[in-house]
Amino acid sequence: MSDVLLSARDVTKRFTARGPYGRRTEFTAVDGVGFDVRLGETLAVVGESGSGKSTTARIVAKLMEPTSGALHFEGEDITHATGAALARYRANVQVVFQDPFSSLNPRHTVERILMAPLDYQGIAPKGGRRAYTGELMERVGLNPDHAQRYPRQFSGGQAQRIGIARALAVNPKLVICDEAVSALDVSVQAQVIELLRRLQRESGFSYIFIAHDLAVVKQIAQRVAVMSKGKIVEQGPCGEVFADPQDPYTRTLLAAIPRINPEWDRRRRAAG
Ligand SMILES: Nc1ncnc2c1ncn2[C@@H]1O[C@H](COP(=O)(O)OP(=O)(O)O)[C@@H](O)[C@H]1O
Ligand SMILES: [Mg+2]
Numbered sequence: 362m363s364d365v366l367l368s369a370r371d372v373t374k375r376f377t378a379r380g381p382y383g384r385r386t387e388f389t390a391v392d393g394v395g396f397d398v399r400l401g402e403t404l405a406v407v408g409e410s411g412s413g414k415s416t417t418a419r420i421v422a423k424l425m426e427p428t429s430g431a432l433h434f435e436g437e438d439i440t441h442a443t444g445a446a447l448a449r450y451r452a453n454v455q456v457v458f459q460d461p462f463s464s465l466n467p468r469h470t471v472e473r474i475l476m477a478p479l480d481y482q483g484i485a486p487k488g489g490r491r492a493y494t495g496e497l498m499e500r501v502g503l504n505p506d507h508a509q510r511y512p513r514q515f516s517g518g519q520a521q522r523i524g525i526a527r528a529l530a531v532n533p534k535l536v537i538c539d540e541a542v543s544a545l546d547v548s549v550q551a552q553v554i555e556l557l558r559r560l561q562r563e564s565g566f567s568y569i570f571i572a573h574d575l576a577v578v579k580q581i582a583q584r585v586a587v588m589s590k591g592k593i594v595e596q597g598p599c600g601e602v603f604a605d606p607q608d609p610y611t612r613t614l615l616a617a618i619p620r621i622n623p624e625w626d627r628r629r630r631a632a633g
Pocket of ligand 1: 410417
């Protein structure tokens with residue numbers, strides 16, 4: 362049996378924009394991208410702003426159709442899934458976005474927010490909504506007594522924990538984190554990364570972890586795909602890619618981060 366949970370093959374997304382004189386211009390945001398996400402592993406997707414990471418995430422989450430290419434989940438072609446097959450896929454694949462405050466409805470209580478994915482699936486939690494909300498809040502390190510509060514009553518880090526709890530509410534097999542820790546202060550970021558790692562250990566789901574900070578990627582991912590201008594220019598196990606980058610663009614990314622620059626690490630080791 363294959364240990365591949367999700368595979369993307371030759372996924373391409375073109376956007377059409379209207380140029381001067383109403384001329385249509387085509388722009389390829391994602392260009393022939395392919396990767397596998399294995400059971401229980403974390404695949405990081407890194408690359409500069411505008412390289413096509415979020416568009417790839419939206420396609421994988423089926424929030425957007427690819428122009429061409431294919432997605433398989435547990436061996437099943439879900440590229441054009443509709444109806445029951447799409448609903449099942451949506452329960453299995455959840456997204457945590459960068460800005461918790463804009464992705465959580467400010468007029469809804471935490472309980473309503475956390476129960477929304479179940480309501481969408483038409484599932485009633487065993488033991489009732491209140492109990493299940495409390496359980497989810499405890500799993501992400503929030504006080505269950507705060508279930509009737511609104512997003513604005515929480516700090517940024519706490520609000521992101523609500524976003525994570527919402528993603529977990531339907532027991533997904535794949536969680537896509539699109540720059541989910543990028544906007545957080547460094548100390549809060551470390552706590553949320555530790556939470557994400559613990560949740561994965563407890564539940565065994567896979568992550569697609571999108572980030573531009575390679576130091577963060579190193580803490581959470583086993584494999585990494587490097588995107589530049591819509592293409593994956595390099596991918597492989599983090600250890601190999603970071604120690605011996607083959608693509609010039611990957612080298613540039615690594616050189617920008619002294620903490621994980623291999624040359625710097627080597628010199629530091631040599632210095633004892
Ligand atoms: N809905 C859209 N319509 C037109 N262009 C888009 C749309 N979404 C993204 N783009 C463009 O596609 C490119 C890739 O964007 P995105 O996937 O958000 O990159 P990243 O997440 O790596 O910063 C960018 O140039 C962006 O402006
Ligand atoms: Mg993005």
